Amino acid sequence: MKNSSSVDVSFTELIKSLMQTDPAAAAACIKEYLEKKNNTPLNIAITGESGAGKSTFINYFREMTNNDEGAAPTGCTETTFESSPYPHPKYPNVVLWDLPGIGTTTFPADEYLKKMGFEKFDFFIIISDTRFRENDVKLAKAIQKMEKKFYFVRSKIDSDLQNEKRGKNNFNEEETLKKIREYCIQGLQKEGFESPQVFLISNFDLHLYDFPLLHETLDRELPEHKRRALLMAMPNINLEVINKKKESLQSLIKYYAAASAAGAAVPVPGLSIAVDSALIVQAVTTFVVSFGLDVKSLDKLADGTGVAATDLIKEILSPLAAVEITPTLILNFLGQLGSVVGLMAGEEVSRFIPVFGTFIAMGLSFAVTYKSLNHILDKLAEDAQRVFKRALGLNSSV
Structure with missing residues (x-):
């Protein structure tokens, strides 16, 4: 029986092949893969x-x-x-x-x-x-x-x-x-x-x-x-669990980025940005809920620990936690990341390059989503650690 890592390698090779021949099929495979990963009974x-x-x-x-x-x-x-x-x-x-x-x-x-x-x-x-x-x-x-x-x-x-x-x-x-x-x-x-x-x-x-x-x-x-x-x-029983959640979520970012690249294969100006923001909304929502940084989870934590929810929220630095994640919010956030803005602009310009423009756009779209999600995940994991320490009355050196 194949182990999970060998299956992931085979799947990655399949996606690379489909990206060159049928990006729509690649996107469908990635969506099915992520749903299966997120819904293992x-x-x-x-x-x-x-x-x-x-x-x-x-x-x-x-x-x-x-x-x-x-x-x-x-x-x-x-x-x-x-x-x-x-x-x-x-x-x-x-x-x-x-x-x-x-x-x-x-x-x-x-x-x-x-x-x-x-x-x-x-x-x-x-x-x-x-x-x-x-x-x-x-x-x-x-x-x-x-x-x-x-x-x-x-x-x-x-x-x-x-x-x-x-x-x-x-x-x-x-x-x-x-x-x-x-x-x-x-x-x-x-x-x-x-x-x-x-x-x-x-x-x-x-x-x-x-x-x-x-x-x-x-x-x-x-x-x-x-x-x-x-x-x-x-x-979130300890900081190690938070770190393990981060590692697990990080392992899926390349698939969100590949789905973003598949969307960039469609030669419609502006469409890739819309696809990217929708994918990032989906991923970030998963991050926030996994770390317990949504409003409902924070209220539960406050009730269980006796620490006011407002005090827990004060520990959160990311603008993407304890709020509703929307495409507008994501685009505003990405607009503040200089390196990402440059990649997004380059992606749209590359569409006008004959023959190779689509492949360049796909690569840049992958980079935008990959870089954005890694940055967001880092910040949310740090927020989750601060909230955990505040809830249990721990100082930053513990």
Whole structure:
């Protein structure tokens, strides 16, 4: 089976060939490719006993609170008796499935998985708020037997730490976390798991404790084409995630630029600029949403951290964040970039050059879009880092 990088190389060669013979077909191929990249399905199964915090985990991963419209219902009793899908509000291709705790059903573990449709899930997260019990173990072994990935998550760590700290003068958070982790691991080892890995998390503060480690593990173990789907849907839990998002988005810029070059092959003055601005609008909108710099995401972040949205917006320097992205806004922005203005002017003039004019225009159009999007991406990534630091009360040296 070909890996993703070899497929990308083959696709790039195909586009180069089509650009010389059929630019319209090249543009259509690029559009299909970008849509496929941006819509890779990822199905995550969340299971565990009632009250373990499954629904809260689902909601906060989706950057929602338990009270938001469309949130997974929460409660101390089992609220789920069938698998319930919860698509990510910004990335509907990423779906978290709330599965009933196996202890609430009459099915053995393997039959339970078949009934839940285990084939469609990319991996399972088994959540417990204490130790992992008999039903969790049975389920994990059945998942293992069916050759699917699963991860043990110990939730409500924040509550445990608060309870442990109460009334103690010599409280040590690191030691307490170590004790909780070892307790869970030893219990799983007794059940036959040789080297179980347990991730300690707080559903309300995903940037703390082991959630970043869980993401690193998933990023390492998922197939390459699934990693991007997970990354884009991942909340900005640390600066590394923001940087990884930037790298992933940057890898697509050449395709937006190639689509722009294909549009420049049409010998109509002014049309290429319109095509370029439309493509840049599409790309920049993707950048802004991915970094959480749209107004809705900033409001959510403000609600979750207690930092006023106006204070978060003050950290944003780019004129393309926290606003509606339109062709007019893009053209005004590009008009302030001297080097890009020169390329755009050269592209229009080149159309009047006999024979080679179209190819020159295509090259210049590629350069305009490529250079513009890289510049914009750099600035938006810097904004996302500043907003993240401000939201968590970090200074610039952290």
